[in-house]
Amino acid sequence: MLILFLKTALLFGVLLTAIAYVVWVERRVLGVMQARLGPNRVGFGILATLPVVGRLFRFTKETRLFGLGQPIADGLKLFTKEGIEPAGVDPWTYRLAPILGLLPVFLGFAVVPIGPDVPVLGRIVTTQIADLPVGVIYLLAVGSLGSYSVVLAGWSSNSKFSFLGGLRAAAQMISYELPMGIAILTVVMLTGTLSLREIVAAQGDIWNLFRFPPFLILAFVISTICAVAEANRAPFDLPEAESELVGGFHTEYSGMKFALFFLAEYAHIFLGGSILAVLFLGGWNIPFIGTLAKVLPVLLNPWVYWILGVLSFALKVFAYVFFCIWLRATLPRFRYDQLMNFTWKVLTPLAAFNLLAVAVLGKLL
Amino acid sequence: MSRLLLSNVSPYWGPLLMLLGAVCVGLGAVVIGRFFRSSRPTREKLEPYECGNPAIGDTRGRFSVKFYSVAMLFLLFDAEALFLWPWAAQYHAEGLFFLFEALLFIVIVGIGYLYAWRKGAFEWR
Numbered sequence: 001m002l003i004l005f006l007k008t009a010l011l012f013g014v015l016l017t018a019i020a021y022v023v024w025v026e027r028r029v030l031g032v033m034q035a036r037l038g039p040n041r042v043g044f045g046i047l048a049t050l051p052v053v054g055r056l057f058r059f060t061k062e063t064r065l066f067g068l069g070q071p072i073a074d075g076l077k078l079f080t081k082e083g084i085e086p087a088g089v090d091p092w093t094y095r096l097a098p099i100l101g102l103l104p105v106f107l108g109f110a111v112v113p114i115g116p117d118v119p120v121l122g123r124i125v126t127t128q129i130a131d132l133p134v135g136v137i138y139l140l141a142v143g144s145l146g147s148y149s150v151v152l153a154g155w156s157s158n159s160k161f162s163f164l165g166g167l168r169a170a171a172q173m174i175s176y177e178l179p180m181g182i183a184i185l186t187v188v189m190l191t192g193t194l195s196l197r198e199i200v201a202a203q204g205d206i207w208n209l210f211r212f213p214p215f216l217i218l219a220f221v222i223s224t225i226c227a228v229a230e231a232n233r234a235p236f237d238l239p240e241a242e243s244e245l246v247g248g249f250h251t252e253y254s255g256m257k258f259a260l261f262f263l264a265e266y267a268h269i270f271l272g273g274s275i276l277a278v279l280f281l282g283g284w285n286i287p288f289i290g291t292l293a294k295v296l297p298v299l300l301n302p303w304v305y306w307i308l309g310v311l312s313f314a315l316k317v318f319a320y321v322f323f324c325i326w327l328r329a330t331l332p333r334f335r336y337d338q339l340m341n342f343t344w345k346v347l348t349p350l351a352a353f354n355l356l357a358v359a360v361l362g363k364l365l
Numbered sequence: 366m367s368r369l370l371l372s373n374v375s376p377y378w379g380p381l382l383m384l385l386g387a388v389c390v391g392l393g394a395v396v397i398g399r400f401f402r403s404s405r406p407t408r409e410k411l412e413p414y415e416c417g418n419p420a421i422g423d424t425r426g427r428f429s430v431k432f433y434s435v436a437m438l439f440l441l442f443d444a445e446a447l448f449l450w451p452w453a454a455q456y457h458a459e460g461l462f463f464l465f466e467a468l469l470f471i472v473i474v475g476i477g478y479l480y481a482w483r484k485g486a487f488e489w490r
């Protein structure tokens with residue numbers, strides 16, 4: 001129980017820091033992709049103005065550290081911004097919606113295995129908050145709760161833009177949930193378990209992505225598209241299409257309440273990346289570790305192995321996050337009818353045929 | 366208390382703790398922020414945003430019935446896909462008969478899907 005508390009606190013710390021910094025990464029990467037610099041000014045010069053210890057940090061005035069102080073400055077700014085609650089909102093629903101938006105994402109992280117087991121003080125500790133026997137179903141169930149916050153935010157805001165944005169977002173999120181579920185079914189069929197921990201363990205020799213080609217690759221592509229769409233990211237960012245809906249469901253939100261929606265959106269990207277990494281890209285498994293360990297046996301030391309495993313997992317998640325940013329810089333936005341037709345008429349039947357093919361060929365071959 | 370802290374507990378405590386943590390982060394950010402931020406509402410500031418014009422008409426008015434049908438289709442197909450999860454988890458352990466059962470089920474769902482398509486439920490106009 002104590003270990004569980006510590007793990008939860010640690011996961012929250014890591015996630016919130018990672019989210020703050022991925023916003024900075026996104027702005028820098030988008031800047032570079034658009035031939036400009038992005039935020040590169042804010043450093044930690046404020047440390048040098050501290051009363052007693054300031055002298056130790058005098059060097060921070062000379063270097064700007066690529067703008068690494070930007071997330072902290074942004075956070076402080078959002079924290080002190082005036083929170084406007086427009087006239088005519090439904091007050092409690094309006095206040096509840098941003099908090100409700102955080103819940104499904106963080107609930108989802110509870111079942112994600114982040115690294116190998118590690119011995120601490122004679123106990124074997126898993127690097128996972130909870131290994132539920134129904135992990136995959138749990139993830140999908142929790143994932144579809146996300147549309148509640150969006151609908152409530154849109155409905156309670158008393159603004160037409162919010163209302164339309166909320167409806168659109170909800171319809172989009174539930175529509176892309178379906179092909180994702182069907183595509184993930186193929187992984188469950190191959191591994192024969194719903195526990196994420198066992199799914200990762202089954203990928204020690206070969207990632208699920210490369211098993212049974214080309215069907216699992218197709219399932220991976222479908223899942224990736226759906227993960228991007230469920231996080232409401234470009235090119236599927238219809239719920240907050242600036243050119244038609246201003247801010248979408250969070251048009252009327254400001255200050256910290258807006259920041260919570262922002263947080264949930266970026267946490268959603270991380271969750272999508274984690275799901276894809278666990279189901280298709282081998283989770284925390286390190287490629288070729290068996291061969292490498294013959295040359296360097298130190299790699300099999302539990303702690304070294306743990307660090308490498310966590311790094312391997314983080315690398316896969318960050319590759320997905322970078323892919324999302326890249327998409328945003330590259331692709332224009334879909335039209336709404338294209339978006340809905342794409343999932344109902346293309347992705348869903350494609351995922352279903354993929355499932356059929358894996359089911360039939362898996363038994364015949 | 367200390368025995369509870371050191372014991373091994375059901376894995377379902379994990380999601381509960383994450384839930385509590387997320388509520389704390391959300392509530393904490395909003396409530397603590399209240400002490401730091403200014404609040405000087407004016408009438409113009411509190412108006413719902415409509416590109417600077419005074420808002421026209423009822424906000425929560427009628428909207429396209431398409432959204433209802435999408436929600437209904439999702440409920441139908443998602444609930445049907447849910448039946449496949451336990452089947453998929455047992456797929457390797459069972460024989461050909463098990464496969465044909467699922468194929469029959471998928472064909473029935475597929476007929477429903479084709480019916481919805483022919484009725485134009487997937488057309489977004």
